Amino acid sequence: MLEMLQTVWSEIPEILQIVLKIVVIVVPIMLSVAYLTLAERKVIGYIQVRIGPNRVGPLGLLQPIADGLKLVLKEIIIPTNANRFLFLLGPIVALAPVLAAWAVIPFDSNLVLANIDAGLLYILAMTSLGVYGIIIAGWASNSKYAFLGALRSAAQVVSYEIAMGFALVGVLIAAGSLNLREIVLAQQGSVMHWFWLPLLPLFLVYFISGVAETNRAPFDVAEGESEIVAGFHVEYSGIAFALFFLAEYAAMILVSVLTSVMFLGGWLSPFEGVPFLADAFAWVPGIVWLLGKTAVFLFLFLWFRATFPRYRYDQIMRLGWKIFIPITIVWLLVVGAAVLAEIGPWFD
Amino acid sequence: MSMEQIVFYAFAAILVAASVAVITVRNPVHAVLFLVLTFFTSAALWMLLEAEFLAITLVLVYVGAVMVLFLFVVMMLDINITVLREGFIRYLPVGIIVALVVVVEMTIAVGPKYFGLEHFAEPARHMADYSNTKELGRILYTVYVYPFEIAAAILLVAIVAAIALTLRRRPQTKYQNAGWQVATRRNDRVRIVKMETEKKES
Numbered sequence: 001m002l003e004m005l006q007t008v009w010s011e012i013p014e015i016l017q018i019v020l021k022i023v024v025i026v027v028p029i030m031l032s033v034a035y036l037t038l039a040e041r042k043v044i045g046y047i048q049v050r051i052g053p054n055r056v057g058p059l060g061l062l063q064p065i066a067d068g069l070k071l072v073l074k075e076i077i078i079p080t081n082a083n084r085f086l087f088l089l090g091p092i093v094a095l096a097p098v099l100a101a102w103a104v105i106p107f108d109s110n111l112v113l114a115n116i117d118a119g120l121l122y123i124l125a126m127t128s129l130g131v132y133g134i135i136i137a138g139w140a141s142n143s144k145y146a147f148l149g150a151l152r153s154a155a156q157v158v159s160y161e162i163a164m165g166f167a168l169v170g171v172l173i174a175a176g177s178l179n180l181r182e183i184v185l186a187q188q189g190s191v192m193h194w195f196w197l198p199l200l201p202l203f204l205v206y207f208i209s210g211v212a213e214t215n216r217a218p219f220d221v222a223e224g225e226s227e228i229v230a231g232f233h234v235e236y237s238g239i240a241f242a243l244f245f246l247a248e249y250a251a252m253i254l255v256s257v258l259t260s261v262m263f264l265g266g267w268l269s270p271f272e273g274v275p276f277l278a279d280a281f282a283w284v285p286g287i288v289w290l291l292g293k294t295a296v297f298l299f300l301f302l303w304f305r306a307t308f309p310r311y312r313y314d315q316i317m318r319l320g321w322k323i324f325i326p327i328t329i330v331w332l333l334v335v336g337a338a339v340l341a342e343i344g345p346w347f348d
Numbered sequence: 349m350s351m352e353q354i355v356f357y358a359f360a361a362i363l364v365a366a367s368v369a370v371i372t373v374r375n376p377v378h379a380v381l382f383l384v385l386t387f388f389t390s391a392a393l394w395m396l397l398e399a400e401f402l403a404i405t406l407v408l409v410y411v412g413a414v415m416v417l418f419l420f421v422v423m424m425l426d427i428n429i430t431v432l433r434e435g436f437i438r439y440l441p442v443g444i445i446v447a448l449v450v451v452v453e454m455t456i457a458v459g460p461k462y463f464g465l466e467h468f469a470e471p472a473r474h475m476a477d478y479s480n481t482k483e484l485g486r487i488l489y490t491v492y493v494y495p496f497e498i499a500a501a502i503l504l505v506a507i508v509a510a511i512a513l514t515l516r517r518r519p520q521t522k523y524q525n526a527g528w529q530v531a532t533r534r535n536d537r538v539r540i541v542k543m544e545t546e547k548k549e550s
Contacts, residue, residue: 086381116400117400117479117481118404118480118481121401121404121405121408121481122404124404124408124412125404125405125407125408125411125412128407128411128412128413129407129411131412131416132384132416135416135419135420135423136381139377139423151420151423151424154416154417154420157416158413158416158417178481318526
């Protein structure tokens, strides 16, 4: 059976093989996005002592499907004075880089679409492009609220990108490679060998900057319902609005996966190095561990939203420039010294 | 044509078209967006040259940061195009002469006379495991370490100078001291006064 599948697979032309691999990655992401919206409403519901959506399907499980269908069938309204082409380009530009970044994510030791050498740089470049969707949308809408949202978002993303980039420089110094697969392999050993411990400040800075970069609460000033209605996507409706939603949630999943890959050992088992448990859980495929770690971070995203009030704009800037960037610079020196001194068990 | 040539000509065509659009479109925001496209396609061309570090850094630094700020500024400007277009015809002959001189100079300097294949051997193809980033780092921190450090120092001075230019005392602005805000306790702000209930005098 398996051999037959392999021969069939090798018969397919290469370009079609790549397309099939992309489909295998993108379809589960879209499904996860759909169910992440349900999970968000459920989790926040229970945190606020409500039940959350429970009418469509058993336990409300068909709610995302119904929502999606509703958004697809709704009319797309293009404001009269909007720039038509850029107005429609905005949502596409927001979604495309987020999906493109998934190409270099290693799901298991050999399960990666493009095992490129400069993977980490590629990720940084792709995540920095996401802001264009928001800026273009905000400007093309020709609306004051949308424009304010776009400006806030641009300033915020550019500020937090620096802290994020420095945190990733720490990871690359520690792993000695830009390749994401090599970075995970450098963390082999046990839970204590993962980079969260030697790079603890960078780990926290990276994840919080990730929350800021995806414009999620408490950093959601770009959306700011209470001040600027819905920020950059006030004028959007129907599927164009849904694309922004998809982009935001796909970016959340991406940041969670990246944090697990770079600081929590990616697909490595947490029981590695533990006497009996390591053998008992050896049969579990690596992707299960990666998805589990990702789910923890996704839950944190939802938890933040239910817990923290929105930051004020000047507080966001202060946190990014005056706290995160100095922390990362200091810790870069510490990591550099530790790598030079070959301090174990991480850098020997 | 090989696949590589098709990719090269496709991206080169987009690059040229986009850079022409940068200087011809009327709307400044559109011009900046075309400049973004120009950077992006030139990054793709650098990728073909096996310079993946430079290509991705171009996207990261120019497209991801510099152009965002650029767009930020251009969007907030209220540029009156008709005023800018005044005297276009008057300056046109000078512009054409300057453009022609530059084109001629560049064809002389960068033409095949000095940069032909007989002067420079065709660069060798590298294997799949060749790491452009590693090679770049190796040469930058050994052979060119002093120029590199000097460039870094100059950039640092420039940053300090740019920040110093924006620093000015504005006594009317009310800054908040986050340290004080965090250190404030309830008792500093609220005083609870216990008071006997008063009886109405009859």
